[in-house]
Amino acid sequence: MKEGERERVRARRFDALYQSYSADIVAYCKWRAGSVSDAQDAVAEVFLTAWRRLDDVPAGDAARVWLYATARRMLANQRRSSRRRAALAERLAVAAPAQQQSSDSEEHIVHKALGRLGSLDREVLLLSEWEGLSPAEIASVLRCPKVTARSRLHRARRRFRSAFERLAAGEHAERRNYLTSEVTAPSVTHAFGGDS
Amino acid sequence: MKTSESFEALRRANPRGNASFDETVEATAARVRLRMANAHVADEPRVRHVRRRRPLLGFSAAGAAVVAAAAVAVIVTVGSPTGPIGVESAAAAVQKAVTLSAASAEQSGTVNVRMTHDGQPWTSRVIHWNGDDIEITDTSAGGPSSGSPMLVVNGTLYGHDPNYDGWVEIGPVSSIDPGSATTPTEQLSAIREDVGGATLRRMVAAMTGLTTAHQSDGSTIYSGTIAAGQIARETGFKEGQSIRVFPFGYVAHGAAADPASQLDTAVTVDSEGVIRDIAVTWGTWTYTVTYSELGSTPALVAPANAKPLRDVLRHTPAPSQQ
Numbered sequence: 001m002k003e004g005e006r007e008r009v010r011a012r013r014f015d016a017l018y019q020s021y022s023a024d025i026v027a028y029c030k031w032r033a034g035s036v037s038d039a040q041d042a043v044a045e046v047f048l049t050a051w052r053r054l055d056d057v058p059a060g061d062a063a064r065v066w067l068y069a070t071a072r073r074m075l076a077n078q079r080r081s082s083r084r085r086a087a088l089a090e091r092l093a094v095a096a097p098a099q100q101q102s103s104d105s106e107e108h109i110v111h112k113a114l115g116r117l118g119s120l121d122r123e124v125l126l127l128s129e130w131e132g133l134s135p136a137e138i139a140s141v142l143r144c145p146k147v148t149a150r151s152r153l154h155r156a157r158r159r160f161r162s163a164f165e166r167l168a169a170g171e172h173a174e175r176r177n178y179l180t181s182e183v184t185a186p187s188v189t190h191a192f193g194g195d196s
Numbered sequence: 197m198k199t200s201e202s203f204e205a206l207r208r209a210n211p212r213g214n215a216s217f218d219e220t221v222e223a224t225a226a227r228v229r230l231r232m233a234n235a236h237v238a239d240e241p242r243v244r245h246v247r248r249r250r251p252l253l254g255f256s257a258a259g260a261a262v263v264a265a266a267a268v269a270v271i272v273t274v275g276s277p278t279g280p281i282g283v284e285s286a287a288a289a290v291q292k293a294v295t296l297s298a299a300s301a302e303q304s305g306t307v308n309v310r311m312t313h314d315g316q317p318w319t320s321r322v323i324h325w326n327g328d329d330i331e332i333t334d335t336s337a338g339g340p341s342s343g344s345p346m347l348v349v350n351g352t353l354y355g356h357d358p359n360y361d362g363w364v365e366i367g368p369v370s371s372i373d374p375g376s377a378t379t380p381t382e383q384l385s386a387i388r389e390d391v392g393g394a395t396l397r398r399m400v401a402a403m404t405g406l407t408t409a410h411q412s413d414g415s416t417i418y419s420g421t422i423a424a425g426q427i428a429r430e431t432g433f434k435e436g437q438s439i440r441v442f443p444f445g446y447v448a449h450g451a452a453a454d455p456a457s458q459l460d461t462a463v464t465v466d467s468e469g470v471i472r473d474i475a476v477t478w479g480t481w482t483y484t485v486t487y488s489e490l491g492s493t494p495a496l497v498a499p500a501n502a503k504p505l506r507d508v509l510r511h512t513p514a515p516s517q518q
Contacts, residue, residue, distance in 0.1 A: 018228070026221045027211045036220065037302060040227040047228050110209040113202075129203065130210045157203075164202035 014051050021064050022047070025071050028131060032075050042074045049074075062140075068131065069141045072123075113163035121156035128153055226299035286406040290418050290463055294396045297471040300490035303327070308335075308486040309444045318481075323444060324489075329496040349498040360508045363499035390443040396471065399443075402426035403461060414467030424448065425455025427476055442476075442483055451478040 025043050033039035049070050050057055057063050114122050120142075127133045127141060139149035211217060304326035311318045319336040333345040344356040353366040390396075403420040410416050428440035428448035440448040440455070451457040460477045473486040 022225065022228075023212070023217075023221050026224050027217070030211045030217075030220060039220075040224045040299075043224050044228045044232075048232055051232060106205050107209045110205050114206075125206075129206050130212075160206065161202045164205065168202075 010054055014047075014054060017050060017057065017063055017067075018047060021067050024064060024131065025067050028068060028071050029075060031126070031130075033078065038078055042071060042078055045074045046071045065133065065137045065140045068127070068133070069143070072141060109164060109167045112167050113160055116163040117156060117159055120152060121159055124149060124153045125156040125160055128157075223295055223299065226295045227302075229296070229299070286408045286418055287400075287403075289408075289416070290400050290403070290406070290465065291397075293463075293465040293469055293471050294400050296469055297487065297490060298396060300470060301487070303491050304493035304495075305490040306488045306493050307444060308484075308488070309442075309446065310484045310486075311446060312482045312484075314480045319446065321444070324493050324496060326493050326495045331496055347496065347499070349496050352498065354499055354502050357505075357508050360503065363502035364508050365499075365502040365504050367505060395443045396474075399427055399461070399474070400463065403463075411464075415472060416465050417462050418465065419460070419462045421458040422461045422476070423455060424452050424457040424459050424478070427459065427461070428452055428455075430455075443485060446483070450481065452476070452481070452483070 022043070025046055026039070029039040029042040029046075030036065033042055046067055050067065057066050114126070117125065123142065124138050127138045128135075133141065135150040135153055136146050138153065139146040142149060144152075214220075304324075306322065306324045308320065308322050310320040317337065320334075322333045322335050324331045328351070329347075329349045331345050331347045347354040347363075348369055351368055351370070353369045354363050355366050356362075357364045399422060402422045403418070404422070406418055406420040408416060408418055424440070428442050430440050440453050442448055442452070452459060457478065462475045462477075464472045464474075466472045470490060471487055473484055475482055475484045477483075
């Protein structure tokens, strides 16, 4: 095959890869990155790596698992370097886009329950429930034996359920208390000047 | 509680269900394009002669080589779900330019902001940013702070004192006390919003009566009208009047201060699909923002011999001695 034709085939394959899995990788990175911007950077790095190492990307749906594993490494690298940036953002007092906080109480409870899991438990649970991966695919992403992935998933599901139920029960009790007490909102006056 | 309830709640919290998820995917495509374009330039074989610095978004010009052609094909396809540019509506084309420009501006960029009256320069400033560092220079002829940049590098604010000929290290940005005027932190936050694409998106979404004019240099001018309130945001009150501020910090006045006024607006998109400038006109006034070096503005450097503010103040004569 001539060089030009080979590159066109590469480009078509990459294009198909992007069209098929970009939304999956955006969803994966969006929740795990420190900000939307970091998530976009991570996705860009994942697909740049895929473009550079296209011959290493497995065919078929295994490509998705390869992309998740790459995204996981990118996010880990990003977290290491973002510790320094976080210190700078604090000094600059320019608010970095925070992880989106849901006002919806159910989603809020889900996020809190996830926050109570260990990072590996959380990862296997989300790879299963949000990304739809099988234990064997999760093992590929985490580079661990299948049996480990399976037992970790079982444990994570049990812990999540327990955390969710405790939090949901607390939320209901809190809401009852709120409804039965008189709540006075503080009056807030906000004024600031501007220059011209 | 049934086991399934907790897991149903977990599945409902999947980020894919978020209303803005599709928008995030679209915006991410622009970032991927940019990253691949940048990497493509970096991956090119090193050449011995010095080449003119190529804008990072100039990837379409680099399509001569076979590899380049393939890469360009990829990055042009990514994020172009609306089909070939020839069949795009003007609004879709401008929206795409906004997305690409905002993604490019996220890393670094330069804007030249000018206001003219009767065609004559009234006021202007140049803003460079790279990451969290920023430099703002008033370039108005004869202005009180003309030619004296304000610089923030690594969270430290540098400026100039009328009694000292050189850079002054003023201190951490966060330590500047808010007074009657906008603090550097507030100014930086507002500019971040402007360069981050939110302002551009709001303006372009509000443009009506769009017309298209193709230019001989490959650029396209999209003209229309926008309600002034969509351009100049209300930022607060001063002396009982609400203040509306244009992107990059100038206070709107006249018809531009009336949120219902329809202002003539022209957005120029260059041949690479990136916004080059935005011009807003009302009466005899024109407000123009010109973008350049998006993604390729050099890193800002702290001044080498900046003198701490306390040292400058110590050697400055007290007002009674002057």
